[in-house]
Amino acid sequence: MTVWGAAAVDEAAGAGVVHVGTRDVVTPLARERARELGVEIVVGSPAGPPAATSATTAARPTVVVPAPAPTAAPTAAPLSPAPAALSAALGSAPRPVRPPSGALYRRGAPIGRSPARSHTPGHAASAPGAAPTGPGRAAAGGRVGRVVVVGAGNVGMIAAMRLADADTFDEVVLVDIDEGRAAGIALDLTHTAALSGFTTRVRGVGTVEEAGRADYVVLTAGKPRTPGMSRSDLIATNAAIVGDVASRVARTSPDAVIVVVTNPLDEMTQHAWTSSGFPSQRVVGMAGVLDTARFQALASLAGAGPADGVAALALGSHGEEMVIPLSQATAGGRPILERVGPADLDAAVDRARGSGAEVVGLLRSGSAFMAPGMSAARMVLAMVADRGEVMPAAVLADGSYDIRDVYVGLPARLGRRGVEGIVEIDLRPAELAALRDAAARIGERLGALA
Structure with missing residues (x-):
């Protein structure tokens, strides 16, 4: 009898299969390691089960214990169906x-x-x-x-x-x-x-x-x-x-x-x-992923349809200078203004901007954690998936939108090693001015910190 441990599985990883005797013992850790590596554990010799030494063992068939295929890295879902103006940048992801x-x-x-x-x-x-x-x-x-x-x-x-x-x-x-x-x-x-x-x-x-x-x-x-x-x-x-x-x-x-x-x-x-x-x-x-999710939920409550059918990007700062370009927002693939009136949309933007404080006030002790925690994990999983998904994120501005040398919320293409680039979308003059103002305010606060 031989006891097979995780180290033996590691050594056999290249072959993709481990052959063990009918009386051998495979430790739970070895089985777990086999699942991780996609290694198949086969009871019996490569040519078939070992020769029987008794009537009992002769009647015992060869048993194959397949290891489950390794789980593929999950691909992060897009924030929502991409608006037409953003479809080339955002692409589609399962x-x-x-x-x-x-x-x-x-x-x-x-x-x-x-x-x-x-x-x-x-x-x-x-x-x-x-x-x-x-x-x-x-x-x-x-x-x-x-x-x-x-x-x-x-x-x-x-x-x-x-x-x-x-x-x-x-x-x-x-x-x-x-x-x-x-x-x-x-x-x-x-x-x-x-x-x-x-x-x-x-x-x-x-x-x-x-x-x-x-x-x-x-x-x-x-x-x-x-x-x-x-x-x-x-x-x-x-x-x-x-x-x-x-x-x-x-x-x-x-x-x-x-x-x-x-x-x-x-x-x-x-x-x-x-x-x-x-x-x-x-x-x-x-922050951009969180603020976008908040707006999607609030726009849904205002009549835009399911939250995951609302497409938008929350840019600017995570706070009072948050900018949601409504010219780019859609609901069910159509301009969002066809579903929700301007006053209700403005109210949804304002509430999204203050949602963190609203949660703090309701909790009375502590701050929001479910949506922030999920949003952080969402970004990491998007990077691991390495599909170049575009997400709103606080990144160092590189001159895009005429903003430079300050971290501010912009559409960013994410890959395995972080930010692959900043994506420029068409903004109305008022939206672009608000975005630049947000960057300027962040720069002022950074000056105070220094």
Whole structure:
């Protein structure tokens, strides 16, 4: 009798099949590894079952245990059916494989602690602290190595849940200064694997260094708003947190793509870029996806039809200077003004602009987390899918729309390694002026931060 472990499966990965004897034992970890690699476990020799040594074994047939085909990376659904003016840019992408199952510094946590220990990269991708495959290089079976969610608060929890449920990554790691909370949420999420059908490993640790080298980092670190507080009121407090985390990520995961969720979003994304020293293409802010989803939902309530039938792009800043070009918005493939009157549309835009504060006021403690967490995961999965999907995101302006050198919400084409380019769409003069004004306001706030 031979005991087959995961290492034996790894050695046989090239052949795509492992032949084991009828009396051999295949460990559960080996079977899991076989599923990940797409390796077939065959009971019996390559030429058939081994010679029988008794009447019992002679009567025992050869059993083939096929390994399920590796799960393909889910492709992120487009924000909505593309309007005619955007169809060439947005293209079409299939919807996710399945819908989602039901903050080192989470929002509200104290700031900073020195890492208790660190791990040396360079071991197997499945080991904690090991170097993953890196952006643009899929792991065995078409999967991606590791995504780290910094912050085990509500936003981080929802983002981690969606990323694990997508079954795209080898590992999702939650990082929080309250290591017990991170580990507890990770274990609780692990318990849902059979319910949701994912094989992604989930861990919870206390530092970025313990998480290990990542392909993608979702940064939810920072304090949340409280009733009566604007996003800008958080700028000084959260800048210290974001700067520290971004610099740690740069040392631990020099090839990672960072998705920033922390408020004030545009300013914190630019601060993460400067603190990390990364190319601007690998630091991107989440807000446009969230604000677009909010507008889609509110336009639906105003009579535009199903939310996922509303196509729009929320640009500008994540706040009072949010710009939704209604000239480009459609509902059911038709101009949205054919479904909803101008006054109701303006009201939907205003409510979308203030939706974060509205949720904060209703909750009375804490801020929105379901839609933000889902939006952050949505961006990461779009990048992993590497289909060049165009999404509204906070990116460093490159002269498009006559805006330069400031992070602001623009239509961006996303790929495996982050932002592939900024897409210019036709805007009416008033819409373009509002977008430029938003960029100017963000620049003023960045000047105050400096």
